[in-house]
Structures are given as structure tokens and as C-alpha cells.
Amino acid sequence: xxxxxxxxxxxxxxxxxxxxxxxxxxxxxxxxxxxxxxxxxxxxxxxxxxxxxxxxxxxxxxxxxxxxxxxxxxxxxxxxxxxxxxxxxxxxxxxxxxxxxxxxxxxxxxxxxxxxxxxxxxxxxxxxxxxxxxxxxxxxxxxxxxxxxxxxxxxxxxxxxxxxxxxxxxxxxxxxxxxxxxxxxxxxxxxxxxxxxxxxxxxxxxx
Numbered sequence: 559x560x561x562x563x564x565x566x567x568x569x570x571x572x573x574x575x576x577x578x579x580x581x582x583x584x585x586x587x588x589x590x591x592x593x594x595x596x597x598x599x600x601x602x603x604x605x606x607x608x609x610x611x612x613x614x615x616x617x618x619x620x621x622x623x624x625x626x627x628x629x630x631x632x633x634x635x636x637x638x639x640x641x642x643x644x645x646x647x648x649x650x651x652x653x654x655x656x657x658x659x660x661x662x663x664x665x666x667x668x669x670x671x672x673x674x675x676x677x678x679x680x681x682x683x684x685x686x687x688x689x690x691x692x693x694x695x696x697x698x699x700x701x702x703x704x705x706x707x708x709x710x711x712x713x714x715x716x717x718x719x720x721x722x723x724x725x726x727x728x729x730x731x732x733x734x735x736x737x738x739x740x741x742x743x744x745x746x747x748x749x750x751x752x753x754x755x756x757x758x759x760x761x762x763x764x765x
Contacts, residue, residue, distance in 0.1 A: 571613045572642025576726045584705050614650045621651065627682045628675050660686060669697055673703060680705045688753045715745060721749045726761055732762050 565646065610618075620701045634732065648655055656695060660682075664675060674680035684707075685692060694705045713721075719741070726737040737755055741746070 568636045568639040568657060571611065571637060571642070573642060574612070574639050610650055611637075611642065613640065614642065614647065618651060622652075626676055626678070627661060628664055628672060628716075634662060635665065636656065638759055674705050679703075690754055691757045715748070716753060718745075718748045719743070721756075722748050725751060725755050728759050729755065732759065734759060734762060 583626070587600070587741045613633070614637060617630065617637060620633060621632050625697065634647070638644060644658070648658055650660070664672065664685070667675070671680065671685060673681060674696070675685065680692075684705075692705075696703070697706055698704055719739075722737070726739045729737045730736065734755075737751055739751055744752075
């Protein structure tokens with residue numbers, strides 16, 4: 559079903575672009591028979607059509623409305639399949655290439671995780687911030703599939719930095735992948751370290 563929706567949208571984009579291209583060629587053909595003897599004629603030439611592709615506008619509106627990230631990911635995939643260049647899409651969306659890669663990456667997530675994200679039971683940030691431990695919170699299957707969020711504890715930023723520093727030292731001592739952390743690391747970086755690496759380091763101790 560997902561592939562069918564994506565294919566139909568891609569086909570719509572392709573047909574629309576072909577129609578625009580035919581119209582553009584027709585305008586160019588008409589311009590070739592118009593004499594341009596003076597500078598005034600040259601200055602009156604119509605500017606190139608800067609209209610945003612309707613499919614891109616639809617995606618922009620969906621992002622602004624906070625639509626489900628998987629729905630948006632499918633829209634973006636269909637737009638790119640419709641011969642829209644990645645750089646062009648990024649410019650129109652006002653997003654970074656990294657943002658686009660992460661959003662499209664949701665379509666490569668396990669099917670259970672995709673279903674939970676689509677149902678709103680799991681957020682995109684929860685998935686990306688804690689991918690190593692996310693499976694432990696998934697229970698059931700089919701219609702009973704659900705994600706049980708781990709209890710959270712609020713600590714000060716200074717305490718979080720201290721824990722991140724300890725994890726950094728332990729990773730070095732245990733030969734694990736290095737943890738990039740210093741006093742300039744922001745809250746998002748520190749949260750990522752605690753969510754993604756604490757369980758890993760603890761697992762090494764258990765071995």
C-alpha cells in the first residue's frame with residue numbers, strides 16, 4: 559500500500575513536470591519569432607518561472623503542521639523519485655541535508671518501529687536518541703504492539719556533565735568506541751551520550 563501511494567505521487571509529479579516543460583518549450587518557441595531590436599524589448603523578457611512545485615508545497619505545509627514524520631518521509635521520497643534534485647528540495651524546505659537524511663532514514667527502520675512512529679506511540683527523537691535500547695521497550699505484536707517508555711529522572715546539567723565525563727573515561731578504559739565530550743558540549747549532545755552510551759558501557763561490565 560505504501561509503495562502504491564508513493565508510486566502514484568511520483569507519477570503525478572512526473573506528469574506535472576512534463577506538462578510544465580512542454581509549456582516552457584512553447585514559450586521559448588514563441589519568443590524566437592518576436593523581434594528584439596531594442597534594449598526596451600530585451601528588458602521586457604519574462605523572468606523564469608519560480609513557482610514552487612505543488613508537491614513540495616504540500617510537503618512544506620505537512621512539516622509546518624507537524625504531520626506524522628513517516629507520512630512526511632514518504633512524501634519526500636516520492637518527490638525525489640519525481641526527478642526533483644535533493645539540493646533543490648533542501649532549499650525549498652529550508653532544512654539541512656542532515657535533517658533530510660534523518661527523516662528519510664525512518665523508512666529504513668524496522669517495521670515494528672515504523673508502525674509505532676506512525677501510530678504516534680514512539681517519537682522520531684526517541685528512536686534516534688536511543689536506538690540501541692529502543693527494542694527493549696517494544697512489547698506485543700500486531701494490534702497489541704506498543705512501546706513502553708522508560709521512567710525518566712530529572713538531574714541538573716552539571717550532574718549530567720559529570721556522568722558523561724565518567725562514561726567517557728570508562729569507554730577509553732574498556733576499549734569501547736570513544737565518547738566525544740567536553741565542557742562545551744550542549745544539552746542535546748550530553749543527553750545523546752547518556753541515552754545511547756550508558757547502556758552500552760553497562761553491558762560491557764556485565765560481560
